[in-house]
Amino acid sequence: MERIGDGSSADISHPSTTEFGGEVPSVSSNLFLDHVGEVVLNLNSDGLSWKPVGTTHNDMSECTCLGIKLTSKVETKIKFSNIYAVELINGGLVHKAVLPNSGGCLLGRGSKMYRFVVHGVQRSKTNCSLWVLATCTFGHTDLQTCQVWINRINDSINKEVGRPKNLLIFVNPLSGKGKGRRTWETVAPIFSRAKVKTKVTVTDRAGHAFDVMASITDEELNSYNGVVVVGGDGFFNEILNGLLSSRHKAPYPPAPTDFVHLAENNNNVYDANDTIPETPLQNERDPLLESSGPSRPGFSTCRTEACADQDSIFPFPNENFSLGIIPAGSTDAIVICTTGARDPVTSALDIVLGKRVCLDIAQVVIWRKTSSSRGAPSVRYAASFAGYGFFGDVIKESENYRWMGPIRYDFAGTKVFLEHRSYEAEIKFLEAKTENENQIHEKDIQRSWTRSLWNPPKKSRRLACCVNCSVCSGSIKSICTPSEGPIKTDDTSEALRWLQSKGRFLSVGAAVISCRNERAPDGLVADAHLADGFLHLVLIKECPRALYLWHLTQVARKGGEPLNFKFVEHHKTKAFMFTSIGDTSVWNLDGELFEAHQLSAQVFQGLISLFAVGPGV
Numbered sequence: 001m002e003r004i005g006d007g008s009s010a011d012i013s014h015p016s017t018t019e020f021g022g023e024v025p026s027v028s029s030n031l032f033l034d035h036v037g038e039v040v041l042n043l044n045s046d047g048l049s050w051k052p053v054g055t056t057h058n059d060m061s062e063c064t065c066l067g068i069k070l071t072s073k074v075e076t077k078i079k080f081s082n083i084y085a086v087e088l089i090n091g092g093l094v095h096k097a098v099l100p101n102s103g104g105c106l107l108g109r110g111s112k113m114y115r116f117v118v119h120g121v122q123r124s125k126t127n128c129s130l131w132v133l134a135t136c137t138f139g140h141t142d143l144q145t146c147q148v149w150i151n152r153i154n155d156s157i158n159k160e161v162g163r164p165k166n167l168l169i170f171v172n173p174l175s176g177k178g179k180g181r182r183t184w185e186t187v188a189p190i191f192s193r194a195k196v197k198t199k200v201t202v203t204d205r206a207g208h209a210f211d212v213m214a215s216i217t218d219e220e221l222n223s224y225n226g227v228v229v230v231g232g233d234g235f236f237n238e239i240l241n242g243l244l245s246s247r248h249k250a251p252y253p254p255a256p257t258d259f260v261h262l263a264e265n266n267n268n269v270y271d272a273n274d275t276i277p278e279t280p281l282q283n284e285r286d287p288l289l290e291s292s293g294p295s296r297p298g299f300s301t302c303r304t305e306a307c308a309d310q311d312s313i314f315p316f317p318n319e320n321f322s323l324g325i326i327p328a329g330s331t332d333a334i335v336i337c338t339t340g341a342r343d344p345v346t347s348a349l350d351i352v353l354g355k356r357v358c359l360d361i362a363q364v365v366i367w368r369k370t371s372s373s374r375g376a377p378s379v380r381y382a383a384s385f386a387g388y389g390f391f392g393d394v395i396k397e398s399e400n401y402r403w404m405g406p407i408r409y410d411f412a413g414t415k416v417f418l419e420h421r422s423y424e425a426e427i428k429f430l431e432a433k434t435e436n437e438n439q440i441h442e443k444d445i446q447r448s449w450t451r452s453l454w455n456p457p458k459k460s461r462r463l464a465c466c467v468n469c470s471v472c473s474g475s476i477k478s479i480c481t482p483s484e485g486p487i488k489t490d491d492t493s494e495a496l497r498w499l500q501s502k503g504r505f506l507s508v509g510a511a512v513i514s515c516r517n518e519r520a521p522d523g524l525v526a527d528a529h530l531a532d533g534f535l536h537l538v539l540i541k542e543c544p545r546a547l548y549l550w551h552l553t554q555v556a557r558k559g560g561e562p563l564n565f566k567f568v569e570h571h572k573t574k575a576f577m578f579t580s581i582g583d584t585s586v587w588n589l590d591g592e593l594f595e596a597h598q599l600s601a602q603v604f605q606g607l608i609s610l611f612a613v614g615p616g617v
């Protein structure tokens with residue numbers, strides 16, 4: 001064991017074992033810990049541990065430190081994986097111990113010390129999804145001793161893999177009733193403390209971030225470890241599309257054999273198995289989006305020449321590049337699904353600590369905006385949800401009440417619910433391996449449900465996504481494995497079979513993830529996972545308003561069973577094609593609106609890496 005210090009502090013004992021699995025500590029010295037007194041601080045390969053001089057472990061169970069009450073001896077250690085910064089602070093007094101029996105010599109009044117702060121995190125005691133900051137101030141009369149400790153700790157945390165060093169940040173100042181900038185100011189010190197370089201862009205219009213992401217060269221993008229969005233789901237969607245639109249090369253989603261798309265202007269026949277063309281697909285502006293800003297794009301594409309000419313050096317998935325979200329929006333479903341909380345500090349800490357999960361992404365191809373349009377197809381990406389009918393109408397209506405802030409969704413939702421509109425459509429979807437099993441299971445439940453309306457149905461088997469989710473990690477071996485998609489139509493080993501649902505629908509939804517949010521605590525589809533490689537189609541057939549209300553109340557209830565109704569179909573699928581018949585609603589993609597008379601969608605498993613740990617249960 002190596003000792004740091006000039007011997008001015010009290011003698012240290014030489015523990016033969018430590019808190020870390022019996023390993024002998026490599027470094028140890030006596031320091032003064034704020035609010036505790038003199039401690040023996042040990043550093044070994046896992047982290048730091050400390051013990052007040054002259055106390056036993058049992059005494060430690062009552063000690064107060066880190067600005068919080070420590071309730072057990074296990075909290076007298078912190079792993080390097082939970083430390084994000086260490087810094088020297090101005091000399092000053094180290095406060096006396098709060099424990100009368102902390103032992104050792106306490107500093108007398110007026111004794112000056114050099115001090116350094118270890119910035120760490122720990123899980124909240126009341127909500128296991130939340131990180132709380134845990135700071136620990138150590139002092140010593142010798143500056144050199146402090147400096148050696150700082151260097152040692154820094155060396156160790158620099159060895160932690162996957163921590164970002166350089167990030168591109170986009171702040172939407174208008175998110176969630178104008179709280180984007182304030183949210184960034186709250187968490188910015190975490191990034192500077194962790195010595196993460198940030199290039200911050202506060203957007204000045206809708207589409208600004210999309211333009212930057214679409215036009216930035218791959219070379220410049222590669223100089224960053226990721227892009228962090230300070231805003232809501234819609235803003236994240238904008239950046240996701242800016243990132244992928246010009247870089248993600250993949251065929252269109254598979255389509256039923258009878259599908260042909262003839263584009264009028266150039267007589268091009270688009271085959272669903274074509275790779276998406278490199279040239280801009282569509283430069284029309286989406287009239288639905290006009291009201292939101294003067295130059296908001298319909299997410300066509302705006303690649304600059306500089307970018308268009310080069311071969312992509314930006315693979316997906318990309319283990320060196322992750323997206324991050326610091327929630328500041330009105331819904332923040334993606335953050336809630338990926339962190340289990342809606343807390344800017346937790347998200348910022350996940351980012352600086354380099355925690356990552358893989359995220360499925362849906363590619364949506366709009367073949368026809370209206371029944372008569374014959375333009376070339378255009379492509380968008382979604383991270384959480386694509387919804388039509390009720391979901392589209394609510395977002396469209398809510399745009400008129402943006403000034404209300406998040407409450408606009410409740411207001412618009414009530415209005416649209418009372419109108420009770422349904423839309424005729426045909427949905428063809430690929431049969432998933434488990435589909436038969438699901439259908440049988442769901443039919444059983446539906447039968448029992450309709451037989452006895454007053455008895456609650458048997459709970460369906462649910463396996464919600466969680467931290468270290470076995471479904472997601474079973475599907476994706478590591479974040480650097482290539483994604484499974486696209487789905488191949490010529491895959492003879494397992495013939496693709498198309499199933500169909502046709503009729504009048506109150507809504508058609510495809511959830512990529514569970515879409516948990518404050519109005520739907522289990523999400524729209526409770527057992528949709530972050531990276532299960534499936535789209536979860538939820539088709540709500542026309543039904544009496546009272547039953548639809550019943551369904552909605554189940555969505556809004558923790559432990560509710562919104563899928564267990566006769567008029568609700570739930571299908572896990574890899575791809576689907578939607579065609580409207582007659583009147584059309586609008587589509588809502590991660591909260592963003594667009595028109596589509598006909599579209600197809602497929603999922604890319606684990607396409608994106610996101611700074612998060614997954615939801616606590």
Ligand SMILES: Nc1ncnc2c1ncn2[C@@H]1O[C@H](COP(=O)(O)OP(=O)(O)OP(=O)(O)O)[C@@H](O)[C@H]1O
Pocket residue numbers: 171172173174175176177203204205206207208230231232233234235236238292293328329330331332333590591592
């Ligand atoms: N400076 C800006 N001015 C106007 N609109 C902007 C600006 N920057 C981004 N936007 C657009 O604002 C829209 C909504 O943003 P965001 O998703 O952050 O907030 P929200 O709608 O309040 O939250 P949520 O999507 O979670 O419901 C996005 O589509 C984004 O393109």
